Amino acid sequence: MTATMPEQSRIKRLEAALACPRCHQPLSEPLTCLTCDEQGRLEGERVHFGGFTETALRDDPLNRLKEAAKQRLGRLYPLAIDALSPVLDRNFVKPFLASFDLDRDLVADLGSGTNRYDERVLCFDGGTYANIDLVCDLRTLPISDNALSGVVSVAVLEHVADPQAHVAEMHRVLAPGGRVLCFVPFMQPFHASPHDYQRYTQAGLATLFNQFEVLSVEVGAGPTSSLIWVLQEWLAMVLSFGSRRLYRALVPLMWILSPLKLLDLLLARHPAAPILASGFVVEARKRGE
Ligand SMILES: [Zn+2]
Numbered sequence: 001m002t003a004t005m006p007e008q009s010r011i012k013r014l015e016a017a018l019a020c021p022r023c024h025q026p027l028s029e030p031l032t033c034l035t036c037d038e039q040g041r042l043e044g045e046r047v048h049f050g051g052f053t054e055t056a057l058r059d060d061p062l063n064r065l066k067e068a069a070k071q072r073l074g075r076l077y078p079l080a081i082d083a084l085s086p087v088l089d090r091n092f093v094k095p096f097l098a099s100f101d102l103d104r105d106l107v108a109d110l111g112s113g114t115n116r117y118d119e120r121v122l123c124f125d126g127g128t129y130a131n132i133d134l135v136c137d138l139r140t141l142p143i144s145d146n147a148l149s150g151v152v153s154v155a156v157l158e159h160v161a162d163p164q165a166h167v168a169e170m171h172r173v174l175a176p177g178g179r180v181l182c183f184v185p186f187m188q189p190f191h192a193s194p195h196d197y198q199r200y201t202q203a204g205l206a207t208l209f210n211q212f213e214v215l216s217v218e219v220g221a222g223p224t225s226s227l228i229w230v231l232q233e234w235l236a237m238v239l240s241f242g243s244r245r246l247y248r249a250l251v252p253l254m255w256i257l258s259p260l261k262l263l264d265l266l267l268a269r270h271p272a273a274p275i276l277a278s279g280f281v282v283e284a285r286k287r288g289e
Pocket residue numbers: 020021022023024025033034035036037038
């Protein structure tokens with residue numbers, strides 16, 4: 001425990017973990033790799049190493065709305081999503097974070113969006129939001145090998161074109177014995193952010209993390225969440241009579257059905273829940289130590 005020591009600022013802890021996103025060697029001042037010609041920049045308390053382009057974020061109409069809401073609502077955005085979303089996820093992140101000593105262990109949320117679970121957790125994202133500590137491409141993290149004790153990734157992997165590369169990066173930046181917690185959807189409609197590429201079954205998720213020691217793969221969000229989201233999209237389609245504009249106007253009205261997700265407080269525990277789960281959560285540990 002280092003409780004008696006003055007708490008180091010988040011940006012200082014991040015800076016100590018930074019490395020070249022290509023060769024993973026330490027950076028020279030100012031945030032430059034002399035070998036690879038890679039350069040980051042510091043803006044206030046935030047480090048930038050690439051990230052999403054403006055065109056990528058504006059490609060999909062729903063994502064345009066989401067980005068505007070994220071920029072406007074900031075930290076209220078995750079609360080709004082919690083209230084309106086058809087998905088009730090089981091409270092898996094809190095217990096995971098509680099298993100670390102966050103004053104000492106460096107834990108990063110990869111693809112945090114505007115959410116921050118704890119002031120001591122680092123927020124990485126491809127988008128630039130007020131809470132982000134590091135703006136970067138999640139597939140090529142500007143973080144040195146074995147630098148992190150923990151990694152959180154919630155509803156991000158489906159948005160990464162090359163999930164294997166992203167998982168390999170999680171493995172590289174984790175110290176031996178370090179742990180990752182990752183939620184990915186199984187039965188969820190298409191949702192770009194800024195893109196959407198894949199879904200995973202329980203076995204598929206375990207296989208994706210097979211370079212780790214997989215500790216558990218559990219239902220992260222239950223069957224009712226799956227059903228409601230599909231029903232909302234289906235109703236908006238049926239009632240819009242082929243009009244794309246009407247469909248888009250109807251989708252938010254369907255959120256009135258979202259509170260039914262509370263049924264998952266029971267159904268997510270059903271033995272058959274993995275068959276229709278909205279998503280799975282894997283906890284895995286990097287071997288060694
Ligand atoms: Zn380099």
